[in-house]
Amino acid sequence: MSILAWIALGSCTIWAWLLLGQGFFWRTDQRLPRRAAEPDRWPSVAVVVPARDEAEVLPVSLPSLLGQDYPGAAEVFLVDDGSDDGTGDLARQLAARHGGLPLTVTSPGPPEPGWTGKLWALRHGIGLARARAGGAPDFLLLTDADIAHAPDSLRTLVAATANDLDLVSQMARLRVAGAWERLIVPAFVYFFCQLYPFRWINREGARTTAAAGGCVLLRTAVAERAGVPDAVRGAVIDDVSLARAVRRCGGRIWLGLAERVDSVRPYPRLGDLWRMVSRCAYAQLRHSVLLLAGTVAGLCLVYLAPPVCLAVGLFGGDAVAAWAGGAAWAVMAGTYAPMLRYYRQPLWWAPLLPVTAVLYLLMTVDSAVQHHRGRGAAWKGRTYPRPQTAPER
Structure with a gap:
């Protein structure tokens, strides 16, 4: 088999694992648990x-x-x-x-x-x-x-x-109005859920x-x-x-998607969304160049390889690369569809997830560049040159 076919098969295997082995992160049914009876005394x-x-x-x-x-x-x-x-x-x-x-x-x-x-x-x-x-x-x-x-x-x-439960948290429904918000915001929550599957978080x-x-x-x-x-x-x-x-x-902790808690902050321009993501993306990677390189390679393999392998395989006559790339892209779009429904967006946005992934890749690289230039996480007039991640101990 060609190298392209091996790449496509690798991506397809990863998506099969993400579909079944990553806590069903793509499902949107983790909603606020409700109590049948109200308490005798409501706490302050x-x-x-x-x-x-x-x-x-x-x-x-x-x-x-x-x-x-x-x-x-x-x-x-x-x-x-x-x-x-x-x-x-x-x-x-x-x-x-x-x-x-x-x-x-x-x-x-x-x-x-x-x-x-x-x-x-x-x-x-x-x-x-x-x-x-x-x-x-x-x-x-x-x-x-x-x-x-x-x-x-x-x-x-x-x-x-x-x-x-000692901590109950809801992921507020972010504003989705303009074209850039439709392209980037649902994917932001989708990627968060992929990184932190709610089902895993909510297990004791x-x-x-x-x-x-x-x-x-x-x-x-x-x-x-x-x-x-x-x-x-x-x-x-x-x-x-x-x-x-x-x-x-x-x-004890619980995290889920909100039904009636909404962010009203507008992000009408790409630059607004870019700053929101890039200010902390590199902090998530613990300011590690190795983790950054691994993230870039992973994003390329998981999100970019499927459509590229499909297109090149079809035009180049590589059947294995074409069907494996197409299958991976189909699983990718299928797992993204529930998040689009949650945000009440048309499902035809789902195949565009590789485009959004490229933007997130660039935002992450920009976050690293700004950090190494000493600008760190800038937000509302403040700059934190060496922002910290969550402490491990």
Whole structure:
């Protein structure tokens, strides 16, 4: 057989394994577990929202938090992380206009050395919540400023913890409106699920661990036992770091796709999406050139080889390369289809996944280039020259 045929067969074998052996990552049925009966006493919750220059999205997201239909005691802490666009003042105006849950707006000042801005803001908000006269809340809801919650979101999150869960996290449904968002956003979640299969994460005692930082409900006692957020203060990929810290101290974790928790942040241009991915892609690879090289080679073999082998095999008369490449591409598109349905997108986007994979490959390489130029993870005017991954110990 030709070298091309061997490459096609290798890719086909990998896709057969991904289909059956990677925790069924492509299925989208990991949804929030529901409780049949409501608790006799609803635990208290502090909602902590780190916000930096979020005036564009706050009019949609903040009223959804203030308007939560929650039977227990709940309070919202919005931490204005050095915004220049009037985020804090706007939050107060929205609270006065919409009412609902009590809102405290505070600002901790610039982060101390070794802290990322978001985790510094979370530290300040969690500290305020713990210092309340009534005592520390039973739970912390850590949610990003661009996340809009359905009115029963907090109630269903808390109810899910009745299954002895200490951390319940939902992957918010990201905005998909423009062409670039349709091409890149569903694939972003698909790749995340491939890297961190939700079924594996949700098994008790599992080694695979992750969370989705936009929506995390965390038991306060477990957060204190895990040393959160101080234990992960320098992590750029803070959600995975947080989940690992919780699991290391014996906490039980659940992660799934959201049904009524949505990100309202727009990414209309390719550059917006590029910055979102590239700011932490190299951190995910632990800033290793060897891991980067392996990732590039793997992406080429898994995502690019199938259509290339099919095309070259058909035009060059290599039947093995053609059918193996075609089979791999078909499995690839088939596993992507459920995510497209979840995002309510046409299934004809599925065969375009190799194009999206090329873009992610370039974003990852760009992330490495920026890191080695000393620019690190740049986000909203801050640069972390040596961003950290989730600690292993």
